[in-house]
Amino acid sequence: MKNIILTEKRNPNTTNIDIMDANQIAKVLNEEDKKVALAVEKCISEIGESIEIIAQSFLKGGRLAYFGAGTSGRLGVLDASECWPTFGVEHGMVNGFIAGGDRALRYSIENSEDNKELGLQDLESFNPNEKDVVVGISASGGPRYVLAVLEEAQKRGCKTIGISSNPEAVLQKYSDIFINPVVGEEPVTGSSRMKSGTAQKMILNMLSTGAMIRIGKTYENYMIDVRMVNEKLVDRGTRIVAEIAKISYEEAKVFLRESDNKVKTACVMAIKKCSKEEAEQLLKLNGGILRKVI
Numbered sequence: 243m244k245n246i247i248l249t250e251k252r253n254p255n256t257t258n259i260d261i262m263d264a265n266q267i268a269k270v271l272n273e274e275d276k277k278v279a280l281a282v283e284k285c286i287s288e289i290g291e292s293i294e295i296i297a298q299s300f301l302k303g304g305r306l307a308y309f310g311a312g313t314s315g316r317l318g319v320l321d322a323s324e325c326w327p328t329f330g331v332e333h334g335m336v337n338g339f340i341a342g343g344d345r346a347l348r349y350s351i352e353n354s355e356d357n358k359e360l361g362l363q364d365l366e367s368f369n370p371n372e373k374d375v376v377v378g379i380s381a382s383g384g385p386r387y388v389l390a391v392l393e394e395a396q397k398r399g400c401k402t403i404g405i406s407s408n409p410e411a412v413l414q415k416y417s418d419i420f421i422n423p424v425v426g427e428e429p430v431t432g433s434s435r436m437k438s439g440t441a442q443k444m445i446l447n448m449l450s451t452g453a454m455i456r457i458g459k460t461y462e463n464y465m466i467d468v469r470m471v472n473e474k475l476v477d478r479g480t481r482i483v484a485e486i487a488k489i490s491y492e493e494a495k496v497f498l499r500e501s502d503n504k505v506k507t508a509c510v511m512a513i514k515k516c517s518k519e520e521a522e523q524l525l526k527l528n529g530g531i532l533r534k535v536i
Contacts, residue, residue, distance in 0.1 A: 247382055247384075247408050247410065248407065248408050248409065248410075248424070248426070248427065249381045249382045249407050249408050249427075249428065249432065249434050249438060250382070250431070250432050251427045251431070252427060252431050253274070253426070253427035253428060253429055253431065254427075255270065255273070255274065255429075256270055256274070256429045256430070259429065259430075270429065271429055271436075274426075274428075274429045274436075274437060275437065275440060277425055277426060277437065278423070278425050278437050278440045278441050278444070279444070281423040281424050281425045281426075281441060282423045282441055282444050282445060284423070284424075285421050285422060285423050285445070288419050288420065288421045288422075289421060289445060289448050289449065289452075290452075291419055292403050292419050292421065292449055293448065293449055293452035293453050293456065294456065295375060295401050295403075295418075295419070296375050296449060296450075296452075296453035297452070297453040297456035297457050299373055299374060299375045299401065300335070300453060300457050301457055302373050303373055304371075304373030304374045304375065305334065305335055305336070305337065305368075305370075305373070305374045305375075306322075306335070306336045306337065306374070306375050306377070306449075306450070306453070307322075307336075307337040307338070307339065307368050307370065307374065307375070307376050307377065308321065308322055308337070308338045308339065308377045308379060308446070309339045309340075309341075309361065309364065309365070309376065309377065309378050309379065309387070309388055309391045309392075310339075310340060310341070310378070310379035310380060310388060311340065311341035311342070311346075311354060311355030311380065311385050311387050311388065312340075312341070312346075312350070312355060312434075312435075313381070313434060313435040313438075313439045313442075314379035314380050314381060314388075314405075314434075314439070314442060315338070315339065315340025315341055315342075315346065315347075315379070316340060316346075316347055317379065317439060317442050317443050317446060318338040318339070318340065318377070318379050318446065319338030319339070319340055319347060320338070320443075321336075321338065321443075321446040321447065321449075321450055322336045322337050322338030322450075323338065324450075325450055325454070326469065327468070327469045327471060327475070328454075328465055328468065329454045329459040329465065329467050329468075330459070330467030330468060330469050331454075331459075331467075336450060337368060339364040339365075339367075339368065339391075341354035341355050341357065341360055341361065341364075341385070341387040341388075342354035342360070354387060355380075355385035355386070355387050355388075356385065356386050356387070357386065357387055358386040358387065358389075358390040359390075360387055361386065361387040361388065361389075361390035361391040361394075362390050362391070362394060364391065365390075365391045365394055365395060370395055370398055370400045371398065371399065371400070372398070372399030372400065374395075374400050374401075375400060375401045375402075375403065376391065376392065376395035376400045376401070376402050376403070377402075377403045377404075377405065377449070378391055378392045378402065378403070378404045378405070378413050378416070378417065379405045379406075379442055379446075380404075380405070380406050380411070380413060381406060381407045381408065381434035381438035381439070381442075382406065382407075382408050382411065382434070383404065383406030383407075383408045383410070383411020383412055383413045383414065384408075384411065384412045384413070388413055389412060389413055389416060392404060392413055392416035392417060393416045395416075396416055396418075401418050401419075402416060402417050402418050402419075403417055403418065403419045403420075403421065403449075404416065404417030404419070404420050404421065405421045405422075405423075405442055405445055405446075406420075406421075406422060407422070407423060407424060407425050407434065407437070407438040407441060408422075409422055409424055421445055423438075423441040423445065425437040425438055425440075425441050457530075458529060458530050458531035458532070458533075461486060461506075461509070461532040461533055462486075464482045464485070464486065464505075465478075465482070466482060466486075466505045466506045466509070466532055467505065467506065468482070468505060470498075470503045470505075476503075479498060479503065479505045480494045480495055480498060481494070482505055482509075483497060483498060483505055483508045483509055483512065486509045486513075486532075486536075487508075487509050487512035487513050489512055493512070494508070494512070497509075497511050497512045500518060501518050501521070502518070506525060506530070506532050507521045507522055507525065508521075509532060509536065510524055510525060510532070510535055510536065513536050514535070514536070
């Protein structure tokens with residue numbers, strides 16, 4: 243009999259899940275989910291190392307790209323798409339690619355994960371160089387789409403990171419850093435959108451957020467490069483300026499208006515009592531890191 247990989251094995255705790263009532267199902271799924279954070283905790287060293295590699299890449303003008311199929315690909319695209327509004331980075335600094343393209347975000351195109359050529363095409367569209375970091379995401383760690391991407395990325399001099407729930411994942415062969423949260427068997431056999439997907443979401447949050455923090459995209463725990471593109475974010479940005487500069491909400495609105503809605507610039511203007519141009523120069527001289535200025 244063929245050896246069954248961990249992500250495809252049956253979970254002994256849920257063999258009778260089909261005869262449980264709704265509350266019992268919720269309880270057993272919750273109990274399984276509790277294991278995810280503990281599995282991620284065991285990978286802190288590899289995650290921390292990855293954060294630093296990504297941050298150093300950004301500081302050198304490099305980019306980050308996630309590649310995955312199915313759930314893994316969707317999570318990568320999600321994390322990448324959230325970096326623009328949260329941290330104010332330029333489009334293209336963090337990228338997400340899913341096997342099967344944008345249509346695969348809404349519809350299952352399962353055979354695309356076995357297509358090596360699709361992976362190479364997507365990597366070519368990213369056009370990586372030695373400054374960039376490429377992350378391959380896969381619960382099983384074996385889709386040809388992801389393997390082809392990581393192998394070629396290494397040939398081009400990129401740093402590569404592999405994320406998989408399978409300790410025997412093939413992708414670790416092409417990963418400079420292998421992040422392996424062993425979450426165990428899924429509650430529904432083989433459904434890696436569950437515990438494996440949750441672990442991937444947690445790790446991707448840590449990678450992008452950690453790297454952004456390292457390059458000065460936060461002050462304390464404020465998102466000081468937030469894009470103020472809707473009412474909620476305008477309110478958030480105004481509160482951030484008011485709290486950091488210790489001024490009133492109304493005063494913060496004035497500084498934001500005069501700074502072209504740039505939270506960091508408005509903070510410097512308010513605290514240093516300087517013009518927009520002077521504030522921007524101070525930030526430039528300090529690598530955009532607000533803490534160094536104020």
